[in-house]
Amino acid sequence: KQEVTQIPAALSVPEGENLVLNCSFTDSAIYNLQWFRQDPGKGLTSLLLIQSSQREQTSGRLNASLDKSSGRSTLYIAASQPGDSATYLCALSGAGSYQLTFGKGTKLSVIP
């Protein structure tokens, strides 16, 4: 059974700082990995999707990497802004599976 862990559970940084969020998983037989953002009480916004054959994806100030052999993904946020404050979730789909398995998320607070 795939297990997804996100550490830390919460993170507080000053505005302008670069930061890294971590996601680890137990089964490397994944199809793809997605990073989502969730604002309080709201739905999920898809940020980046990395196919299992890829190593990284970039969108604006966001960069996500994937290392299947070590069971890890990281989400790098450059020059953080107060508007980046939210919970960030990673989710994986396994080979042959239609479901996404989520971590519990990292709650990010960017202090002005």
Added chain:
Amino acid sequence: DAGVTQSPTHLIKTRGQHVTLRCSPISGHKSVSWYQQVLGQGPQFIFQYYEKEERGRGNFPDRFSARQFPNYSSELNVNALLLGDSALYLCASSLLAPGAVKAFFGQGTRLTVV
């Protein structure tokens, strides 16, 4: 273009009652999935429908059921509600099976069981 639409946005029900939640996917998307998110946890997979057929079911009791209609919209039904069913219910839409392509989520339905 409209995103994934869920209704209602909030709902309060009494234990033992039945509830129906609705989801309209992005136009052209044929796959709909349902997730339950309890406060402080990541979403848990309930069901996935693709081309109107159930393609996956999570570890939820038979009180939970769903269906997808010819226009690809979907309903999630929960019978005999328990206090523990209180959660944010999320619907995800994707062009193909969600494991293969990016999934787009609605704003969710907040269900409170009292």
